[in-house]
Amino acid sequence: MKFYRSHVLVAIDDNSLKAGVKEIETQLRIELEKNNLTDEIKVLETGGLSYFGTGVSITILPDQITYLNLKKEDLSEIVREHLLKGRVVSHLILNTTLTNKYNFNYKNRVVLENSGIINPENIEEYLGTGGYEAWEKVLTKMKPTEVVNEVKASGLRGRGGAGFPAGIKWSFTAPLRAKQKYIVVNADEGEPGTFKDRLIMEGDPHKLLEGIMIAAYAVGASKSYIYIRGEYKLCIHRLELAIKQANEYGILGKNIFGSGFDLEIEIKIGAGAYICGEETALIESMEGNRGTPRSKPPFPGVEGAWSKPTVVNNVETIANVPSIIKNGADWYNTIGAKCCRGTKVYTMMGDVKLPGLCEAEMGTSLRTIINEYGGGMREEKSFKAALVGGAAGVFLPNDMLDVKMDFSSLQEYGAVLGSGAILVMNEDADLVEMLWSIIRFFRHESCGKCNPCSNGNTVLFKLIDGIRKGKGKEADLDEMVRISEVMNKTSFCALGQSPYMPIKSAIDNFRIDFLARMK
């Protein structure tokens, strides 16, 4: 095996593709050739590095230096200075200490442990990191009930928003006798400001597949669907490739490893409706119907897709499973908060220095996440609010920065962890504009099935639009709270129940912003 002095990892994801990564990679190879370095330095393609809005980024190993926002003309300097002479090109690094902490603190990572390191389009690289060991362990050494119990003992809670314990969900479906059961992976990821699942799938698609396999074995499903939003072109491509490779390696398909267990994984592409992230609407959409939620009970675990028992899990939930099986529930119980074990992948956007993805232990405070993972506030402006949990989330003011980010702690404040989206706003942010765009979103995405949601959101939008245009009055604020509270109590599904949280928290904590528009 040939050894190289250095590895250059080129992060390829949707963002970098748009920023012209392919061209830059070619340029990199040209520069290496020019300097006669092709025998010493290897260029590798990996998944995204979890930064957002940083264009093309490359990482040089073993130096652990990441260059961000690269232009074509920067490459000759990097190759000449860094790779040839060994001098770090400091002006191209955003912030050494931050990026290092952010990107290389791998011991904190469970779900994203391989993202940005391995080539997601090559199954051997995943196998090289110990991939599919958990799958082999499950198939050869464990009974389905043992798998369910292990996940139950791990305390893994669903990462889609509601935080329902995954093991318990599986234990409803596992004992049912049915000709067909399904595992459905919810990769619809429609929550505004959330793209964690995209980077999980782009960076490490095999991890998701391995999780699906384990879940399928645990509940006895021989067919699995990944319901993915249509915009995620690269994810779809990489998942399709991963499924193909897994089939070729006999990891997936008929009679896997001679165990007699069959599994087929199929990708279903969604058409971009927010409501189809709701599990029953997702199932309706998958069946080819209008994407509207179903009445529960029966829950999908008992009667789901095509009326068969169906386990619907979020991408991140499933991506946690291989590590739990491989390292055991006891190991998983050492990570995170008491109420909810493990890590959480956050998508942090807004006025922070390093917007993007980060994976932190459950129970890490919001302040730590913003300051350490996000690099603190941009342009040294002061913090005003953070919208936590996506559009269906809560605006947290300054005095709640120390809240622990986990399901129970947030619930105490009437907040939710939701999809893990954190939108950080500085002193310049205007909550009227924020709330306006959130309500416009809900109005647009309401499926129209139930009356309080479709009409209620229209009323709310009329009111906030009036306030935004300077035609509002103070009573409108109370009216919005009143209407959204009834919507919260009476709507069919979580979509109509949601606007109450951002409205109530914005008006309670930032009333002054709204009043300023009424002069």
Add this chain to the structure above:
Amino acid sequence: MIVYLNGKAYKAKPDETVLQLALRNGIYIPHLCYHEKTGKAAKCRACVVEVEGMPGLKTSCNLPVSDGMYVTINSEKVLQAQRVVVDLALSSGQHDCLSCEQNGDCELQDAAYYLGIERPSFQLYDDKYEMDDSSEFIRVDRSKCINCGRCVEGCNYTVVNEVLNFGNRGFETKIVFDGDLPMGTSACVQCGECVQLCPVGCLIDKRAIGSGRVWELEKVETVCPYCGVGCRFEVHIDRKREKIVRVTGVEDSPTNNGMLCVKGRYGFDFVNSEERLTSPLIKENGKFKEASWDEAISLVASKLSSLKKEFGSDSIAGLASAKVTNEENFVFQKLIRKEVGTNNIDHCARL
């Protein structure tokens, strides 16, 4: 099984819902999308109630009863929520009762009346829909639609014509015929099931428009005269003019379960037609003359007897009508086979 509604104990059937139990006992809970035929939909959310031991509010239409359940329907919390929900439905369209054909028979009106809502609090409607007058018998006024889904459910699962569905999303959701065609050019067969199910004035019997208020009409239950199925229906009669205004199916009829076909529901013009035969006619010297039933029947009897005597039984054939009942057809074939003595008996076998 005992279930408490507003503190009073009621005997419940094991497979019913809280709403069914309440309605059966004459307790009103506002509901717009539930209909016993189309079942629970839980879409309008007006039927919310409080249940002890359950968080928040529950829709009573899809809430199964359980023993000892304690349901509150008249608390301020429930009424306040119902008020907002019904207010939103009222605000969503142009619900002007003054000229609405459904006035007095409108479930949205009933709910508003019960909750004391005088007028909608918001104006959400902005002339987005044109009236669809394209079909023969049904007017579609989407500005009055509350998207309850009964018509869609009825069209697809009760009469299984599969014409109606929902189009668009959110506030723009509307009922569509065959992927948004005018009703008249769609595959709709005008059975009128949707009209019967519509709780408001969106789907209206076109020919009844302006022909009298609901409370002015007398309902007479009878059997459809068209075919042997024997659908039961109610004729709504304007006694002042002695005219039929509309026909609706009887929901608890085991024969038709409220359903009717286009002829039964809309083919009633013959009743008041000037060309309608009201007494037997006997042709004499090439001209018809009115006669009594006795005259007519004895004339037919004597003619049949003489024909049988002269040319034999097989010279006679009987053709029955499908518009009479099975029992009448049975009697008719007895007459032809036994009294006339021939098997030459047939039936028009169509409407």
